[in-house]
Amino acid sequence: MSETADRVKKIVVEHLGVEADKVTEDASFIDDLGADSLDIVELVMAFEEEFGVEIPDDAAEKITTVKDAITYIDEHKG
Amino acid sequence: MFDLTGMTALVTGASGGIGSAIARALAGQGARLAVSGSNAAKLEDFRSQLGGEHVALTCDLSDGAAVDALVPQAVEALGGRIDILVNNAGVTRDNLAMRMKDEEWDQVIRVNLEAAFRLMRAAARPMMKARFGRIVSITSVVGQTGNPGQANYAASKAGLVGMSKALAQELASRGITVNCVAPGFIRSAMTDVLPEVQKAALTQRIPAGDLGTGEDIGAAVAYLVSREAGYVTGQTIHVNGGMAMV
Numbered sequence: 001m002s003e004t005a006d007r008v009k010k011i012v013v014e015h016l017g018v019e020a021d022k023v024t025e026d027a028s029f030i031d032d033l034g035a036d037s038l039d040i041v042e043l044v045m046a047f048e049e050e051f052g053v054e055i056p057d058d059a060a061e062k063i064t065t066v067k068d069a070i071t072y073i074d075e076h077k078g
Numbered sequence: 079m080f081d082l083t084g085m086t087a088l089v090t091g092a093s094g095g096i097g098s099a100i101a102r103a104l105a106g107q108g109a110r111l112a113v114s115g116s117n118a119a120k121l122e123d124f125r126s127q128l129g130g131e132h133v134a135l136t137c138d139l140s141d142g143a144a145v146d147a148l149v150p151q152a153v154e155a156l157g158g159r160i161d162i163l164v165n166n167a168g169v170t171r172d173n174l175a176m177r178m179k180d181e182e183w184d185q186v187i188r189v190n191l192e193a194a195f196r197l198m199r200a201a202a203r204p205m206m207k208a209r210f211g212r213i214v215s216i217t218s219v220v221g222q223t224g225n226p227g228q229a230n231y232a233a234s235k236a237g238l239v240g241m242s243k244a245l246a247q248e249l250a251s252r253g254i255t256v257n258c259v260a261p262g263f264i265r266s267a268m269t270d271v272l273p274e275v276q277k278a279a280l281t282q283r284i285p286a287g288d289l290g291t292g293e294d295i296g297a298a299v300a301y302l303v304s305r306e307a308g309y310v311t312g313q314t315i316h317v318n319g320g321m322a323m324v
Contacts, residue, residue: 038248042206 004051004077005070011046012066015039025067043069051077080304083108086156087303088149090114090139090197091167093124095266096216099292100166103300105130109162112152116167139167139193140185149200159208162303163201165194165215165238168231170268175229183230190234191241198245202254211254212303215242216295217314219262219322235260239314246312255311259298262318264290286319 009023018033029035029043044060047053047069053076055063063069087104091097092113101113101124111132115121118136125134133155137148153160168190171182194215205211220228221235239258246256263269263280269289272280281288298315301307316324 038206038251045203045207 002070002074004074005066007050008047008066008070008073011050012043015043015046023066025070026065028065030064047073053077079306080107080300082162082300082304085109085161085303086112086152086159087162087164088112088114088135088152088156088160088197088201089164089166090137090148090193093117093120094166095268096261096264096292096295097166098124099296100164100216100299101128101132101296103293103296104162104164104303105132107300107304109303110156112155114148114152114167139189142188142192142196145193145196146200149197149204153204160201160204161208161210162212163197163214164299164303165197165213167193168216168218168234170228170231172227172231174227178229186230186234187237190231191237194238195241198241198256202245202249205254206249206252209253211249211252212307213242213245213254213256214299214302215256215258216299217258217260219260219316219318221260222316222324223322242314243312250311253308255302255308257302257307257311258314259295259302260314260316260318261295262290262316262321264292264295266292284319284321286321288319290317290319 012023013020016033016035027033029040044055048055051073053073063072082104087109089097089101089111092101093115101111105111105128112135113125114135114137116138121134121136125132135151137144139145169186171186173182198213215238217238218235220232221239224232242256242258294317298317
Protein backbone atom coordinates (compact mmCIF):
# COMPACT_ATOMS: atom_id res chain seq x y z
CA MET A 1 0.00 0.00 0.00
CA SER A 2 1.33 3.43 -0.89
CA GLU A 3 2.23 6.02 1.69
CA THR A 4 -0.51 8.31 0.34
CA ALA A 5 -3.09 5.57 0.84
CA ASP A 6 -2.01 5.08 4.45
CA ARG A 7 -2.29 8.77 5.25
CA VAL A 8 -5.62 9.14 3.43
CA LYS A 9 -7.09 6.20 5.32
CA LYS A 10 -5.86 7.56 8.63
CA ILE A 11 -7.61 10.89 7.96
CA VAL A 12 -10.81 9.10 6.96
CA VAL A 13 -10.77 7.00 10.11
CA GLU A 14 -10.20 10.06 12.31
CA HIS A 15 -12.80 12.27 10.64
CA LEU A 16 -15.59 9.80 10.16
CA GLY A 17 -14.95 7.76 13.28
CA VAL A 18 -15.15 4.46 11.36
CA GLU A 19 -13.26 1.19 11.86
CA ALA A 20 -9.97 1.13 9.93
CA ASP A 21 -10.78 -2.18 8.24
CA LYS A 22 -13.91 -0.67 6.66
CA VAL A 23 -11.82 1.95 4.88
CA THR A 24 -10.97 -0.07 1.78
CA GLU A 25 -9.97 1.64 -1.44
CA ASP A 26 -13.31 0.85 -3.02
CA ALA A 27 -15.31 2.21 -0.09
CA SER A 28 -17.65 5.07 -0.96
CA PHE A 29 -17.54 7.87 1.62
CA ILE A 30 -21.31 8.34 1.56
CA ASP A 31 -22.66 4.84 0.79
CA ASP A 32 -20.21 2.73 2.77
CA LEU A 33 -18.71 4.99 5.41
CA GLY A 34 -21.78 6.98 6.44
CA ALA A 35 -20.43 10.40 5.49
CA ASP A 36 -22.75 13.29 4.64
CA SER A 37 -21.99 16.09 2.21
CA LEU A 38 -20.54 18.28 4.95
CA ASP A 39 -18.24 15.43 6.01
CA ILE A 40 -16.92 15.30 2.44
CA VAL A 41 -16.17 19.04 2.53
CA GLU A 42 -14.26 18.50 5.76
CA LEU A 43 -12.37 15.49 4.40
CA VAL A 44 -11.30 17.48 1.35
CA MET A 45 -10.10 20.29 3.63
CA ALA A 46 -8.14 17.77 5.69
CA PHE A 47 -6.57 16.23 2.55
CA GLU A 48 -5.58 19.68 1.32
CA GLU A 49 -3.88 20.42 4.60
CA GLU A 50 -2.18 17.05 4.99
CA PHE A 51 -0.78 16.88 1.46
CA GLY A 52 -0.39 20.58 0.62
CA VAL A 53 -2.54 20.21 -2.48
CA GLU A 54 -5.41 22.37 -3.59
CA ILE A 55 -8.53 20.41 -4.53
CA PRO A 56 -10.86 22.70 -6.48
CA ASP A 57 -14.63 22.25 -6.08
CA ASP A 58 -15.14 20.59 -9.46
CA ALA A 59 -12.47 18.00 -8.64
CA ALA A 60 -13.77 17.54 -5.10
CA GLU A 61 -17.21 16.65 -6.46
CA LYS A 62 -15.69 13.70 -8.34
CA ILE A 63 -14.01 12.29 -5.24
CA THR A 64 -16.55 9.77 -3.98
CA THR A 65 -14.39 6.81 -2.92
CA VAL A 66 -11.19 6.40 -0.93
CA LYS A 67 -9.44 5.40 -4.13
CA ASP A 68 -10.60 8.59 -5.90
CA ALA A 69 -8.96 10.62 -3.16
CA ILE A 70 -5.69 8.69 -3.27
CA THR A 71 -5.49 8.92 -7.06
CA TYR A 72 -6.19 12.66 -7.12
CA ILE A 73 -3.61 13.36 -4.43
CA ASP A 74 -0.93 11.20 -6.05
CA GLU A 75 -1.47 13.00 -9.35
CA HIS A 76 -1.36 16.50 -7.87
CA LYS A 77 0.94 16.57 -4.86
CA GLY A 78 4.16 18.48 -5.32
CA MET B 79 -22.05 35.23 31.77
CA PHE B 80 -21.33 36.10 28.14
CA ASP B 81 -17.59 36.36 28.73
CA LEU B 82 -15.76 36.48 25.38
CA THR B 83 -12.23 36.36 26.74
CA GLY B 84 -9.93 34.44 24.43
CA MET B 85 -12.30 34.75 21.47
CA THR B 86 -11.58 36.63 18.25
CA ALA B 87 -14.06 38.47 16.06
CA LEU B 88 -14.32 40.14 12.67
CA VAL B 89 -16.85 42.99 12.62
CA THR B 90 -17.68 44.72 9.32
CA GLY B 91 -18.88 48.31 9.10
CA ALA B 92 -17.24 48.80 12.48
CA SER B 93 -16.70 52.55 12.25
CA GLY B 94 -20.42 53.26 11.73
CA GLY B 95 -22.94 54.01 14.47
CA ILE B 96 -24.29 50.54 15.14
CA GLY B 97 -21.06 48.79 14.10
CA SER B 98 -18.93 50.74 16.55
CA ALA B 99 -21.37 49.96 19.37
CA ILE B 100 -21.23 46.25 18.47
CA ALA B 101 -17.42 46.36 18.41
CA ARG B 102 -17.35 48.09 21.80
CA ALA B 103 -19.74 45.54 23.26
CA LEU B 104 -17.66 42.57 22.07
CA ALA B 105 -14.36 44.16 23.11
CA GLY B 106 -15.95 45.02 26.46
CA GLN B 107 -16.72 41.32 27.00
CA GLY B 108 -13.08 40.48 26.29
CA ALA B 109 -12.99 39.54 22.60
CA ARG B 110 -10.07 40.54 20.41
CA LEU B 111 -11.31 42.23 17.24
CA ALA B 112 -10.48 42.80 13.63
CA VAL B 113 -12.59 45.82 12.77
CA SER B 114 -13.34 46.43 9.13
CA GLY B 115 -14.64 49.43 7.22
CA SER B 116 -14.25 51.19 3.91
CA ASN B 117 -12.85 54.50 5.20
CA ALA B 118 -9.27 53.82 6.33
CA ALA B 119 -8.81 57.03 8.34
CA LYS B 120 -12.13 56.75 10.16
CA LEU B 121 -11.50 53.08 10.86
CA GLU B 122 -8.01 53.64 12.26
CA ASP B 123 -9.37 56.44 14.43
CA PHE B 124 -11.98 54.06 15.84
CA ARG B 125 -9.44 51.28 16.35
CA SER B 126 -7.22 53.59 18.39
CA GLN B 127 -10.25 54.62 20.52
CA LEU B 128 -10.91 50.95 21.20
CA GLY B 129 -7.35 50.58 22.44
CA GLY B 130 -6.08 47.12 23.28
CA GLU B 131 -4.67 44.77 20.72
CA HIS B 132 -7.40 45.13 18.12
CA VAL B 133 -6.59 45.43 14.44
CA ALA B 134 -8.11 47.48 11.62
CA LEU B 135 -8.64 45.99 8.13
CA THR B 136 -9.84 48.33 5.40
CA CYS B 137 -12.08 46.62 2.88
CA ASP B 138 -14.42 47.74 0.11
CA LEU B 139 -17.29 45.28 0.43
CA SER B 140 -18.50 45.97 -3.11
CA ASP B 141 -15.26 44.39 -4.40
CA GLY B 142 -15.73 40.60 -4.42
CA ALA B 143 -12.01 39.78 -4.51
CA ALA B 144 -11.32 42.12 -1.57
CA VAL B 145 -14.17 40.52 0.38
CA ASP B 146 -12.84 37.02 -0.26
CA ALA B 147 -9.45 38.13 1.10
CA LEU B 148 -10.88 39.68 4.26
CA VAL B 149 -11.44 36.56 6.38
CA PRO B 150 -7.97 35.11 5.66
CA GLN B 151 -6.49 38.53 6.54
CA ALA B 152 -8.46 38.62 9.78
CA VAL B 153 -7.45 35.06 10.69
CA GLU B 154 -3.81 35.96 10.19
CA ALA B 155 -4.07 39.21 12.13
CA LEU B 156 -5.89 37.50 14.99
CA GLY B 157 -3.34 34.77 15.55
CA GLY B 158 -4.80 32.01 13.39
CA ARG B 159 -8.41 31.83 14.52
CA ILE B 160 -11.78 33.46 13.99
CA ASP B 161 -14.51 32.58 16.46
CA ILE B 162 -17.00 35.30 15.60
CA LEU B 163 -18.14 36.97 12.38
CA VAL B 164 -20.49 39.94 12.57
CA ASN B 165 -21.88 41.03 9.20
CA ASN B 166 -22.91 44.53 10.11
CA ALA B 167 -21.92 46.68 7.13
CA GLY B 168 -24.81 47.94 5.08
CA VAL B 169 -25.65 50.68 2.62
CA THR B 170 -28.87 52.29 1.44
CA ARG B 171 -29.71 53.61 -2.03
CA ASP B 172 -33.34 54.55 -1.51
CA ASN B 173 -35.67 55.12 -4.40
CA LEU B 174 -39.17 54.20 -5.43
CA ALA B 175 -39.03 50.81 -7.15
CA MET B 176 -40.34 52.31 -10.38
CA ARG B 177 -37.48 54.79 -10.44
CA MET B 178 -34.79 52.52 -9.02
CA LYS B 179 -31.66 52.30 -11.18
CA ASP B 180 -29.96 48.96 -11.81
CA GLU B 181 -26.88 50.30 -10.01
CA GLU B 182 -28.92 51.20 -6.93
CA TRP B 183 -30.27 47.67 -6.77
CA ASP B 184 -26.91 46.03 -7.49
CA GLN B 185 -24.90 48.10 -5.04
CA VAL B 186 -27.20 47.36 -2.11
CA ILE B 187 -27.47 43.65 -2.87
CA ARG B 188 -23.73 43.37 -3.41
CA VAL B 189 -22.68 45.03 -0.15
CA ASN B 190 -25.51 43.97 2.16
CA LEU B 191 -26.15 40.43 0.95
CA GLU B 192 -23.43 39.11 -1.34
CA ALA B 193 -20.52 40.34 0.81
CA ALA B 194 -22.15 38.73 3.85
CA PHE B 195 -22.42 35.45 1.94
CA ARG B 196 -18.78 35.58 0.84
CA LEU B 197 -17.62 36.29 4.40
CA MET B 198 -19.76 33.49 5.84
CA ARG B 199 -18.47 31.06 3.24
CA ALA B 200 -14.88 31.95 4.05
CA ALA B 201 -15.35 31.97 7.84
CA ALA B 202 -17.12 28.59 7.85
CA ARG B 203 -13.87 26.86 6.96
CA PRO B 204 -11.77 27.78 10.03
CA MET B 205 -14.88 27.56 12.22
CA MET B 206 -15.61 24.01 11.03
CA LYS B 207 -12.06 23.00 11.81
CA ALA B 208 -12.34 24.51 15.27
CA ARG B 209 -15.76 22.92 15.83
CA PHE B 210 -16.90 26.32 17.08
CA GLY B 211 -18.18 29.50 15.50
CA ARG B 212 -20.64 32.34 15.90
CA ILE B 213 -22.01 34.19 12.90
CA VAL B 214 -24.38 37.12 13.38
CA SER B 215 -25.76 39.27 10.59
CA ILE B 216 -27.39 42.61 11.22
CA THR B 217 -30.62 42.66 9.30
CA SER B 218 -33.44 45.19 9.81
CA VAL B 219 -37.06 45.43 10.84
CA VAL B 220 -37.57 46.54 7.24
CA GLY B 221 -36.59 43.07 6.02
CA GLN B 222 -39.71 41.81 7.78
CA THR B 223 -42.15 44.69 7.29
CA GLY B 224 -40.98 46.30 4.04
CA ASN B 225 -40.66 50.04 3.61
CA PRO B 226 -41.57 52.23 0.64
CA GLY B 227 -38.48 53.44 -1.20
CA GLN B 228 -36.39 50.53 0.04
CA ALA B 229 -37.17 47.58 -2.24
CA ASN B 230 -33.45 46.92 -2.60
CA TYR B 231 -32.60 47.36 1.08
CA ALA B 232 -35.60 45.32 2.30
CA ALA B 233 -34.74 42.53 -0.15
CA SER B 234 -31.13 42.45 1.04
CA LYS B 235 -32.15 42.36 4.70
CA ALA B 236 -34.81 39.66 4.22
CA GLY B 237 -32.20 37.78 2.18
CA LEU B 238 -29.81 37.79 5.14
CA VAL B 239 -32.45 36.08 7.28
CA GLY B 240 -33.12 33.26 4.81
CA MET B 241 -29.44 32.79 4.07
CA SER B 242 -28.63 32.60 7.78
CA LYS B 243 -31.30 29.94 8.33
CA ALA B 244 -29.87 27.82 5.50
CA LEU B 245 -26.34 28.14 6.83
CA ALA B 246 -27.51 27.48 10.38
CA GLN B 247 -28.85 24.11 9.24
CA GLU B 248 -25.68 23.26 7.36
CA LEU B 249 -23.33 24.08 10.21
CA ALA B 250 -25.22 23.29 13.41
CA SER B 251 -23.61 19.85 13.75
CA ARG B 252 -20.18 21.50 13.85
CA GLY B 253 -20.82 23.79 16.80
CA ILE B 254 -21.40 26.84 14.62
CA THR B 255 -24.46 29.02 15.16
CA VAL B 256 -25.80 31.48 12.61
CA ASN B 257 -28.27 34.15 13.70
CA CYS B 258 -29.51 37.65 12.93
CA VAL B 259 -30.23 40.78 14.92
CA ALA B 260 -32.91 43.05 13.45
CA PRO B 261 -32.71 46.64 14.67
CA GLY B 262 -35.74 48.91 14.46
CA PHE B 263 -35.15 52.66 14.43
CA ILE B 264 -31.80 53.31 16.04
CA ARG B 265 -30.14 56.66 16.75
CA SER B 266 -27.37 56.75 14.13
CA ALA B 267 -26.05 58.79 11.23
CA MET B 268 -28.74 57.10 9.11
CA THR B 269 -31.60 58.39 11.30
CA ASP B 270 -29.98 61.69 12.45
CA VAL B 271 -30.63 63.18 9.02
CA LEU B 272 -34.39 62.63 9.26
CA PRO B 273 -36.47 65.78 9.83
CA GLU B 274 -37.82 66.25 13.39
CA VAL B 275 -41.40 65.91 12.16
CA GLN B 276 -40.65 62.53 10.64
CA LYS B 277 -38.78 61.39 13.76
CA ALA B 278 -41.76 62.35 15.91
CA ALA B 279 -44.10 60.41 13.61
CA LEU B 280 -41.80 57.40 13.76
CA THR B 281 -41.56 57.53 17.53
CA GLN B 282 -45.36 57.41 17.77
CA ARG B 283 -45.27 53.98 16.17
CA ILE B 284 -42.79 52.65 18.74
CA PRO B 285 -44.44 51.33 21.92
CA ALA B 286 -41.24 51.99 23.88
CA GLY B 287 -41.65 55.67 22.93
CA ASP B 288 -38.11 56.34 21.77
CA LEU B 289 -35.51 55.40 19.19
CA GLY B 290 -33.08 52.66 20.20
CA THR B 291 -29.33 53.00 20.61
CA GLY B 292 -26.32 51.19 19.20
CA GLU B 293 -25.76 49.75 22.68
CA ASP B 294 -29.14 47.99 22.49
CA ILE B 295 -27.90 46.22 19.36
CA GLY B 296 -24.44 45.54 20.76
CA ALA B 297 -25.94 43.76 23.77
CA ALA B 298 -28.04 41.46 21.57
CA VAL B 299 -24.99 40.58 19.46
CA ALA B 300 -22.85 39.98 22.54
CA TYR B 301 -25.44 37.47 23.75
CA LEU B 302 -25.68 35.60 20.44
CA VAL B 303 -21.90 35.24 20.06
CA SER B 304 -21.39 34.05 23.62
CA ARG B 305 -20.70 30.44 24.53
CA GLU B 306 -23.93 30.47 26.51
CA ALA B 307 -26.01 30.99 23.33
CA GLY B 308 -24.74 27.78 21.74
CA TYR B 309 -28.24 26.26 21.48
CA VAL B 310 -29.68 29.30 19.67
CA THR B 311 -29.32 29.08 15.90
CA GLY B 312 -31.22 30.19 12.80
CA GLN B 313 -32.99 32.87 14.83
CA THR B 314 -33.53 36.60 14.54
CA ILE B 315 -33.63 38.78 17.64
CA HIS B 316 -35.73 41.88 16.97
CA VAL B 317 -34.50 44.91 18.89
CA ASN B 318 -37.04 47.58 18.05
CA GLY B 319 -38.88 48.86 21.11
CA GLY B 320 -41.89 46.81 20.10
CA MET B 321 -42.56 48.58 16.79
CA ALA B 322 -42.93 45.22 15.03
CA MET B 323 -43.67 42.05 16.94
CA VAL B 324 -42.85 38.99 14.87
